[in-house]
Amino acid sequence: MRVAVVGGGMAGLAAAHELATAGVDVLVLEGSDRLGGKLRLGQVGGLTLDLGAESVLARRPEGLDLISAVGLDDRVVHPETITASIWTHGALRAMxxxxxxxxxxxxxxxxxxxxxxxxxxxxxxxxxxxxxxxxxxxxxxxxxxxxxxxxxxxxxxxxxxxxxxxxxxxxxxxxxxxxxxxxxxxxxxxxxASGPVFAGLVGGVGQLPAAVADTDGIEVRLSSTVRTATRTAEGWRLTVGPTTDVETVDVDAVIVAAPAPAAARLLAEEAPDAAFALAAIDYASMAIITFVLDDAVVPEGSGFLVPPVDGTFIKAATVSSNKWGWVGDSGRTVIRTSVGRAGDATLLQHDDGELASRALADLRSAFGTLPDPVDQVVQRWGGGLPQYDVGHLDRVETVERSVAAVPGLEVCGAAYRGVGIPAVIASGRAAARRLLDAGTIEA
Ligand SMILES: Cc1cc2nc3c(=O)[nH]c(=O)nc-3n(C[C@H](O)[C@H](O)[C@H](O)COP(=O)(O)OP(=O)(O)OC[C@H]3O[C@@H](n4cnc5c(N)ncnc54)[C@H](O)[C@@H]3O)c2cc1C
Structure with missing residues (x-):
C-alpha cells in the first residue's frame, strides 16, 4: 500500500513522517530540485544560514515534537534575546x-x-x-x-x-x-511564566526537512511536479514530470501538500468546490536579504520591525548574530532583512543588487554607520505566504468539506489553518491521520 504526498515542504514531510511511522510506504513528489519548501539553508560569507524560515514557535508542541522524533533534539536552542524594537519616528524604540x-x-x-x-x-x-x-x-x-x-x-x-x-x-x-x-x-x-516562546536549531531549522525525509518508509523524488490527480477504480493515478515527458504514478491515496494555486489545479477535476475556494487565496511575494559583516557595531536586541506607514524599503531586520548564539559564535555580524508585501510585486522586479543596496541603506539609517558587507545573499520567495483575508476560514471549511467527500484524498499546508512551522506540521499530521483512520489505506 502506498500513499503519494504532493509537495516536500514541512506540511508534506510531516504527513509523510506520520504515515511512515505507522508503517505505510510513502512517496513524496517534490516539484523543485530540493526538499523543504520555505525552509532553506544557504551559504553567506562562508556561513551556513537559514535563508527562509529560521525559528519555530515553542509554545506549540508540534514543531519540537517532530524535531525530537527525527533525532535533532540535541541541536535545539532558544534565542539569546527576543528584545525587538520598532523603527519609527526616526529612532529604534524598544517595543x-x-x-x-x-x-x-x-x-x-x-x-x-x-x-x-x-x-x-x-x-x-x-x-x-x-x-x-x-x-x-x-x-x-x-x-x-x-x-x-x-x-x-x-x-x-x-x-x-x-x-x-x-x-x-x-x-x-x-x-x-x-x-x-x-x-x-x-x-x-x-x-x-511559561518558558521560551521560540526555538531554533544550531546549524539552522533548514536541517529539519532532510532529517524528516530520512525516515524509513519515505521515498523522495525531486523535480517531480505533479500535474494531475485522477481517481481510478483502485486508488489514484498521478501524472508527474515535465509536460514533454509525463509519467504516471499509481497510488492508493494522495495528500496534496502544495500551496493553494497548485492545489487548486490538482483538485479541479475531483474536488471542484475545493479547487474554486483555493483559487481565491492570494499569496504575498517577498525576499530575505542576508548580510554578513565584519567589525560591525549594532545595538543589542534581536532586531526591529518597521511600520509600513513610514515608507521604508525593508519591513523588518533580524540581527541573527545577536539572536542565535551559534550564529554569534562566528564572530561576525549577521543581519537578515525582509522586503515585500502582498500586492507589492513591483518591488521584487528590482535586481538582486538593487534590493540589497536599498536594504543596506535602510539598515544604515536605522543603525548608523555600518561597514560594507563581506557578503550578501538575496533569497526571493515568490508566492511566499498565503493571505488569510476576511472570510478565510469559510473558504477553508469549503475546501475541507469538498475534499472529505472524496475517498483517499487529503490536503494540508500553510494555505489552511496557520502558516507557521508547527501549524503546517499539525496540518500534515492531521491529514495523514485522517487517511489512516478512514481505513482507506492499510499499513
Ligand atoms: C521568507 C519566509 C520566512 C518564514 N519564516 C518563518 C519562521 O521563521 N517560522 C515559522 O514558523 N514560519 C515561517 N515562515 C512560514 C513557514 O515557513 C511556511 O508557511 C511553511 O514552511 C510552509 O510549509 P508548506 O509545506 O505548507 O508549504 P511549502 O513550504 O510552500 O512547500 C510546498 C512544496 O510543494 C512543492 N510543490 C508545489 N507544487 C507542486 C506540484 N504540483 N507537484 C509537486 N510539488 C509541488 C513546492 O515546490 C514546495 O516545496 C516563513 C515563510 C517565509 C516565506
Whole structure:
C-alpha cells in the first residue's frame, strides 16, 4: 500500500513522517530540485544560514515534537534575546509589551514614543469575521494599528491588516474579549511564566526537512511536479514530470501538500468546490536579504520591525548574530532583512543588487554607520505566504468539506489553518491521520 504526498515542504514531510511511522510506504513528489519548501539553508560569507524560515514557535508542541522524533533534539536552542524594537519616528524604540500588537501596558507604550493610544473603547466582539484593521482601529485607534499591529502581522503574513481576517490571523486578539488592553496585560503576565516562546536549531531549522525525509518508509523524488490527480477504480493515478515527458504514478491515496494555486489545479477535476475556494487565496511575494559583516557595531536586541506607514524599503531586520548564539559564535555580524508585501510585486522586479543596496541603506539609517558587507545573499520567495483575508476560514471549511467527500484524498499546508512551522506540521499530521483512520489505506 502506498500513499503519494504532493509537495516536500514541512506540511508534506510531516504527513509523510506520520504515515511512515505507522508503517505505510510513502512517496513524496517534490516539484523543485530540493526538499523543504520555505525552509532553506544557504551559504553567506562562508556561513551556513537559514535563508527562509529560521525559528519555530515553542509554545506549540508540534514543531519540537517532530524535531525530537527525527533525532535533532540535541541541536535545539532558544534565542539569546527576543528584545525587538520598532523603527519609527526616526529612532529604534524598544517595543512595549503587547499581545500581537495590542498594548498590555499603556504607560510603557506612551514612554516608547511609538504610538499614541486614545482611551480604549470597550466593545463586544463582532459576530462575523472582520479585518484586523477594522477591529483594532475601532477600539484602540489608527496609530496602534499602524505602528504596532501592522508591523507585527506584516512580519508573519507579509500582508495588509485591512484585508487580513481577525479570526484566521489573530485569534489571540479576538480571544482577548471586550476590554482588549486589560486582557492583554493579564495574558502577558500569565505567558511570561511559561518558558521560551521560540526555538531554533544550531546549524539552522533548514536541517529539519532532510532529517524528516530520512525516515524509513519515505521515498523522495525531486523535480517531480505533479500535474494531475485522477481517481481510478483502485486508488489514484498521478501524472508527474515535465509536460514533454509525463509519467504516471499509481497510488492508493494522495495528500496534496502544495500551496493553494497548485492545489487548486490538482483538485479541479475531483474536488471542484475545493479547487474554486483555493483559487481565491492570494499569496504575498517577498525576499530575505542576508548580510554578513565584519567589525560591525549594532545595538543589542534581536532586531526591529518597521511600520509600513513610514515608507521604508525593508519591513523588518533580524540581527541573527545577536539572536542565535551559534550564529554569534562566528564572530561576525549577521543581519537578515525582509522586503515585500502582498500586492507589492513591483518591488521584487528590482535586481538582486538593487534590493540589497536599498536594504543596506535602510539598515544604515536605522543603525548608523555600518561597514560594507563581506557578503550578501538575496533569497526571493515568490508566492511566499498565503493571505488569510476576511472570510478565510469559510473558504477553508469549503475546501475541507469538498475534499472529505472524496475517498483517499487529503490536503494540508500553510494555505489552511496557520502558516507557521508547527501549524503546517499539525496540518500534515492531521491529514495523514485522517487517511489512516478512514481505513482507506492499510499499513
Ligand atoms: C521568507 C519566509 C520566512 C518564514 N519564516 C518563518 C519562521 O521563521 N517560522 C515559522 O514558523 N514560519 C515561517 N515562515 C512560514 C513557514 O515557513 C511556511 O508557511 C511553511 O514552511 C510552509 O510549509 P508548506 O509545506 O505548507 O508549504 P511549502 O513550504 O510552500 O512547500 C510546498 C512544496 O510543494 C512543492 N510543490 C508545489 N507544487 C507542486 C506540484 N504540483 N507537484 C509537486 N510539488 C509541488 C513546492 O515546490 C514546495 O516545496 C516563513 C515563510 C517565509 C516565506
Amino acid at each position: 512595549p509589551p503587547t499581545v500581537m500588537g495590542i498594548p498590555a501596558d499603556p504607560e510603557a507604550l506612551a514612554a516608547s514614543g511609538i504610538a499614541v493610544m486614545p482611551e480604549p473603547r470597550i466593545l463586544p466582539a463582532p459576530e462575523h469575521d472582520v479585518s484586523v484593521a477594522d477591529f483594532v482601529t475601532e477600539r484602540l485607534g489608527r496609530d496602534v494599528l499602524d505602528r504596532l499591529v501592522e508591523p507585527l502581522l506584516g512580519g508573519v503574513y507579509a500582508g495588509h491588516t485591512d484585508q487580513l481576517s481577525l479570526r484566521a490571523t489573530t485569534p489571540q486578539i479576538a480571544a482577548l474579549g471586550d476590554d482588549l488592553v486589560t486582557a492583554a496585560a493579564e495574558h502577558r503576565a500569565a505567558a511570561t
